[in-house]
Amino acid sequence: MAFYLLERDRDAGRHLASVMAASMDRIGRCESCRTLTEAPLCSICMNPKRDQGLVCVVEGPSDVAAIEQATEFSGGYFVLGGRLSPLDGIGPEELELGRLRQRLAGGGVRELILAISPTIEGSATSHYIAEMAALAQVPVTRIAHGVPLGGELEYVDGGTLAHAFSGRLPV
Template sequence: MPSPSLLQQLISALRCLPGVGAKSAQRMAYHLLERDRDGGRELSRVLAQAMESIGHCSRCRTLSESGLCRLCANPERDPTQLCIVETPADQAMIEQAIDYRGCYFVLGGHLSPLDGIGPKEIGLDHLDERFAEGEVKEIILATNPTIEGEATAQYIHDMAETRKIKTTRIAQGVPMGGELEYVDGATLAHAFRGRSEF
């Protein structure tokens, strides 16, 4: 069987993006090759550089080009408040939508025992180390309102409770089963302001 052509390899590679099926990938590939080769070259250059240079912040675990992200390095952030989110996209959404001045912790997912994702896989050992430092006085649980997100929030709440850390949970306006990345800014701001004791 002959190996796929370079065009087929490009189309196949573009399908790794979320929401991109065979037809969309084919349209993208043809667009780059027929109408925007300079854009394709720039995309290739930036993508290669990003894959090599972007890692995770050693403090909050978000995506970062340096060991410490710009938010963790900012001395004006309030280290006593820690907002816990599932993904860097959720963190970015909160930063864009509201004037939150505390710090973050990015889990990189949620607890899902059936998928082999336990506390260690989402960095809860690192989170417990943050709690042990004694600086955090309140955590704001901003996990997605899904079954897995709620289970993760409950687990983190129990961790915080043993250390006498106040726990709040964003609530109003975020639909059950929804994901923060897709919630509009006004709804998210309302939910954040209306957080309640967990």
């Protein structure tokens, strides 16, 4: 891309540079859900049609985009901006879990949905948040883990298969 801009379109390169610089200054985090936004509150938190009684906890702003695109979810979000990882110095403070605790303690949250990747660090993060929600007596759910759609059983790893098996559902 750099070669293309240098050889063919220097004006576009300058424009891209100025847009990037402006975004770096202008885009901040939503005061409520912590996703990336230009305004103090993001468009989802501002939308009165979204049901803020359902809160979906995700790792990053890209997960918000993925869920908005793939599902009919009409609740609110809480964006962690990472996963708990004590070895990298990322603890509950770095993920601003205090804000989530406040939101849970404030009442009005009927269901906390954990949409965190089922990796080792992600599972630890889910566990921590689930305990936090249990203290605030808010019901917690997590998105299903199992065989991906279109996936052949034969090529699925053993851990996923075991998980899918133990988590089988009535048809």
